[in-house]
Amino acid sequence: MSVFIDKNTKLVIQGITGRDGSFHAKQMMEYGTQVVAGVTPGKGGQKFEGTVPIFNTVADAVKATGANTSVIYVPPPFAADAIMEAAAAGVQLVVCITEGVPVLDMTKVYPFVKEKGVRLIGPNCPGLITPGESKVGIIPGRICAPGPVGVVSRSGTLTYEVVNALTKAGIGQSTCVGIGGDPINGTNFIDCLAAFEADPKTKAVAMMGEIGGTDEQEAATFIKEHMTKPVVGFIAGQTAPPGRRMGHAGAIISGSAGTAAEKIESFKAAGMGVAQRPVDFVELIKARLG
């Protein structure tokens, strides 16, 4: 068992012939992910690395190969359309790695994928990995190991830092999910926490948040009310200057400033372990695994 992806995941890669797409396609294939198709308009009928069939559209790819998951490496101006194309083609999970998608595009895409009943992860995210089974995205496979810890994070390299520390300490992961740092993303902390709570293999969760918004506070409330498994949290940006990313209006709408202090307070109030440094996850998780 695992969360969102496993050895049965059949992946189609949108933008498989591009610079990033081709590089990571090979990495995912080496890791053992079932890459069943690629999509590049105009290159339908060709093969990637002599083995993976390329299609002009996601619909063609799904029809021919039974792909159930898509990962997107197309440039930002085309990413929103690529997400909708995948959702319309009938895959269950769409993972958008692309960074720099205009947020107003996401205001259109989000209701579209919701109505299709499709799970979107990202955009601007490192994707996810179920160690030993499948990797979708760009998380380096060699820093992960199979085990009992669910990892969910808003950032990329900070996730690697924590996962690497856990693996080095002999603590493996059930699934690691990078949900992305954009203001509007398809999957939030609560979606992942609920999935980890339901996953028999996951025994504890490591959660890395950031300043801005109220996602972490809402996650803390969810943890307090609905989770039986222990969760350890971390917030990046305790020293970040206020108001640099979003203007004041962002703070107003949530009724708060989304500061690190406020988020950490909500973690404590939910009875969570709080990591002050990334490396603190090791001892805090170890203690909770018993």
Add this chain to the structure above:
Amino acid sequence: MNIHEYQAKEILRGYGVNIPPGEVATTPAQAEAIATKYGTAVMVKAQVHAGGRGKAGGVKFCKTPADAKEKATAILGMQIKGLTVEKVLVTVAADIGSEAYVGIIVDRATKKPVFMVSAAGGIDIEQVAAETPEKILYVPVDVRYGLPTYDAMRMGFFLYDDVKLARAAGKIMQQLYAAFMASGCSLAEINPLVVTPQGELVAVDGKMVIDDNELDRLPAIAALRDESSEEPSEVDARNANLTFIKLDGNVGCVVNGAGLAMATMDLVKYYGGDPANFLDIGGSSNPEKVVYALRIITADPNVKAILFNIFGGITRTDDVANGIVTATKANPLKVPIVIRLTGTNEEIAMKILTENGFSASSDMDEAVQKAVALAKGGKAA
């Protein structure tokens, strides 16, 4: 990206919003000439990317052209929150009956643009939100349908009892929404929206923040960027595709990834130091970026030690190592450097650094402690 008030007003005017006539002046004589042309009382308003312009003395009411010249003399060249005023907007002063706040932002929670309107305008809207939240109406918009008239009217009636005013306000909401969407905004505000004693609705101040991710496809909006009003080091960084924010400390940080960059700054603080900046070199492994990053950091005289923290995923740590060697050969460092590298091609990177006389570790906490100690003038632990 921030744009100036006069630029935001120009955009809003293009969508039909009623805005008092105004022009930009860069000299007191120009300000006087504009005021003379209007032949009425004017406001002289500093054009800088900073809030609280009024409180800082950057917004003045002027009865006569001579008065406008005098006030412009005082405001031009003034410092507001560290930014020098290079331009003023000279605009016809509106008679103010009542002041309302109208704003629209992209909201994370509802994942939609959300209007915020309040009859308590003109002052700090954050204060209104904190103290009297019932005085603000929030209206989310489904972008697939736009802002329907009934929602626009609902906001109009929240602000005004009079149906004529409510209808006129509703129209302004729809104009503001059209401008917001077409200009790729993450925020657009009219504050205050004024009712004149004659019963006319006028937008006296306007503000827009543009989503940086929109700029490639909106060249006309991108051209509004005023680099003279930004921190020079942040302009250089952006041109090199780096994300950089200057801070007040003395440990210069170069990190890959925003989350890890913030976590690194936090760790500097945790060990008793102070970060000099936020700098994310991003995911690509281009040695050139490292060269630019070092140039920007070493230009800050406050920096007493430089800390590299690189977790190689897509980023190849040997590329970063090569960048460090290239940059420091061209411009030898005057301050100590602490390098932490781990991940992709770590062994090659370590070899490159050692051969060129650098030492590096793979432990983040160890590297941060060392950099903090060096910045304080002490010896490395």
